[in-house]
Amino acid sequence: MFNTLLIANRGEIACRIMRTARRLGISTIAVYSDADQNAKHVREADHAIRLGPAAARDSYLRGDLILKAAQELGADAIHPGYGFLSENADFAQACTSAGIAFVGPRPDAIRDMGLKDRAKAIAQQVGAPVLPGYWEAEQSTERLKTEADRIGFPLLIKAVAGGGGRGIRVVESLDGLALALQSAKREAAAAFGDDRVMLERLVLCPRHIEVQIFGDLHGNLVHLFERDCSIQRRRQKLIEEAPAPGMTEAVRDSLTQAALKIARAVHYCNAGTVEFVFDGQGPLRPDGFWFLEMNTRLQVEHPVTEAIVGLDLVEWQLRVAAGEKLPLNQADIIMTGAAIEARLVAEDPSKGFLPSSGVLGGLSHQSKIRIDSGFDLGDRFPDTYDSLIEKAIAHGQDRPQAIRLLQQELSTRVVTGIKTNIGYLERLCRLPAFLQGEVHTGLLEEAASVLSKPDGYDARRLALGAIGVQVARELEIGDFPSPFNLADGWRLNANAHLAVHFEGEPDTYSLSIKSDATQISASIAGDHGVVARNLLQVVGQSGAWTMLIAHDKNHRAMVDGDATIGSIAATLFVDKVGVTLVENGEVWHYRLTSTHDNSDGLDASDDIQAPLPGKIVMVYGKPNQQVKQGQVLAVLEAMKMEHALTATRDGFIQEIYVQDGRQVKAGDTLIRLKPE
Structure with missing residues (x-):
């Protein structure tokens, strides 16, 4: 086994790899850019070394600097994680030539499978099912138009190099082909340095199902079942689960054997994923899927496979890279229960999933499920790289239980300071089609209106916000008050009554607040919301003040390690500026004051x-x-x-x-x- 491992990556995957290395007694080296100099993966490593400026091309994509760092600090292995240099055959070869183990497949396998056109040809040679398409070297617009007409519409344009949904466009007719080609080639060139594209028939109502395979240097090769990654947005995976909903043993056998054939053709070793597209218009069929591509690396979604087989795939990677045989034979790999993973990203679903950055705030708590995160509270989330904050992975006896566990986690997850998709994911976990396993890559678009953030500030949210606004006003003149000592219009021998005005998003609200010894209620436009006083508790958090709204006195919730009565229904963050309400992962803001930049008089x-x-x-x-x-x-x-x-x-x-x-x-x- 290795003594020192350099991890040529960042964020949650770097932290994830360190966790296994630490358990195996391997010293770790982190690399970082200027944007990540105070990042979690840097703090958790035994050693850390700067690569360069924030831009990936000047830091994480500089294989020469990474190799130099490995040599200077005595690393005997490099783990590339996923993304960046993980599927760069030249980098893998450079590591081997320098006498440093590359924790991944051999360079020739990366080359064979790294280009989609070459991978398609290999799949055809071994008899794996392949969609009609065009993946030849000729890239003239006229040739591509001719081939598109032959394949038929709708079709997909796909970048020959790379992955992650980059350089992919859907084309409905010949009229839209030229513009789509221009856009796909431009994106492919920027992302992968290679603007070549291929054409492929578009499968209507597709499902994306992949097979985790693993090989060693001794010729052993196994699969670890399948994962369904059909829940996608803009071809970026959002939810992954194992096993695939509706999978039968007959389909699984046909699928995994096709994956193993392709892997054997390139003498594959270490972790890899063979991806297929299924016809999702009916039940899964042994003859209803086609090869898409092979990812020659560890996948973002590997934790769901780890959950159902009870194995550590990073440990397997390290052992195989060190020359050991696979720890288990195929017959010894058993699947138990079901697992689901959600990607929590710094994006604002209410604004077209616009990426967000800033300082992570919120409420820390002890999760009941696995969380793979690259950030802690107080860390700055940069705008330089991808938007992944962390992954939430739930494992249950069956799929319904796994989804319930994930939904419970998302409903109590409190993240502020940046925009996230937590509320969006929580609503997805309650979507009937998803619960019934009716998944396909277009589901999120079909259910867009249902998954969108609840409209406006209903009376109950307004009541919570008004309470917080009153607390914020008290902060301006003294110490933090108890919610029972609010300036809320209380009068002796009569119910309190007060008019409250504050700004939400995007409107200004005026409502009537009434309170007595047992409850506080808000009324606006004939609608009413009530909050019971005995369900309010105040807790200090990271120098700011947090008000917890509990709704069930028969349960106990953990808040920063301390038990409090009641499970949390909503959380109010209160400071001198205003109030932030977090409920079921969704965030609402209430402002005491507002400024409008309209200095030039323009609309x-x-x-x-x-x-x-x-x-x-x-x-x-x-x-x-x-x-x-x-x-x-x-x-x-x-x-x-x-x-x-x-x-x-x-x-x-x-x-x-x-x-x-x-x-x-x-x-x-x-x-x-x-x-x-």
Whole structure:
């Protein structure tokens, strides 16, 4: 076994690998960029070394600097995690040439499977099912148009290199092919340094099911069952589970044997995932799936496989890389129960999943399920990399129990300081189609209206917010009060009555608050909300003040390790600025004061601004050009995704302040419009 392991990655996967290495007595080395100098993975490592500036191309993608660090600190192995250099055959070869073990497959296997066109050809050779498509070297627009017409529409354009949903476009007709090709090639070139694409028939109502395989250097090869990764947004996986809903033994046998055939063809060793697309329009069939691609690395969703087989796949990776045989034979790998993983990301679902950054705040608690996280409270979440904060993994006796455990975790998870998708995921766990196992890659789009954040501030939320606003007002004049000592209009021998005014999102609210010895109620526009006084408790948290609203005195909730009566229904964070309400993972803000930046007198809709830091990929249009509301005016690349910035009104372009390739900051004005 190795003595010292360098982890050429960051965030939750770096912390995850360290956990296993520590258990095996292996010393760990972290690498970091300037954006991550105080990151959790740096704090948890035995040693840490700086690579360079924040941009990945100057730090985490610098294989030469990573190898130099490994040599300087005496590492005898490098684990690449996933993403970055994990599927870079040249880096794997450089590690081997330097006498340092690469914890992954051999370079030739990475090359064979790393390019989708080569992988498709290999799959065909061994008899694995492959969709009709085009993956030849000729990349002229005319040839691609001819092949698209032969394959038929709708079809997919896919980047030959890379993965993670980058460089993929759906094309409904020949008319949309040219623009989609341009966009896919541009994104592929930016993400992978290779703009080649392939075409593939689009499967309607598809399911994405993959097989975890593992090989060693002695020729042994096994599978560890399947995972269903059909719940996706913009081709980015959001929920993963094992086993796949509706899977039968006949289908599983056909699926896993196809995966093993492909892996044997390239003499695969270490961890890998063979991905397939299924026809999801009916029950799963042994002849109803086709090979997609192979990921020659550990996957983000590997914890659900670990949960159902009771094994540590990172330990297997390290042992295989050290030359050991696989710890178990196929017959010894047993599946128990069901597991589900949710990716908690720094994105705002209410604003088109716009990425978010900032300092993580919230309420720490003892989770009943597995949490793989790359951040602690008080850490700054950077805007430089992908949006993954942590993964929540629940394992139950069956799928319904696993989902219930996950939903309970999400409903009590409190994260502030940045926007997250926690509330969105919690609602997904209650979606009937999802509960019934009717999953496919378009489910989130179909259920978009149901999964959206609840509208507005209902009377009960207003009552909670008003209580918090009153507490915040007290903070301005003295010590933190008990909720029973609020300036709430209390009068001797009569019910208290008070009019409260505050700003929410996006409106200003005026409501009537009444209180007595037992409850506090709010009324607005004929609607009423009530909060019982005996369910309010106040707890200090990280220098701010937190009010916990409990709803069941028969249960005990853990708050920072201390037991409090009642399970938490909602949490109020109160400070001198205002109040933040967190309920079922969703966040509402109440402000005491507000400022409006309108110094130039323009309507806000006249300015197209950068929603977050990034690079301008392309600007469309020119000054004085007429535009329509919703028309794409610029494309911003940020946090590994392209974001289309559109006209907010009909009018004309008055001025353009940016050019293609320019780096911009959040809030920068990119284009200014003028009305018709």
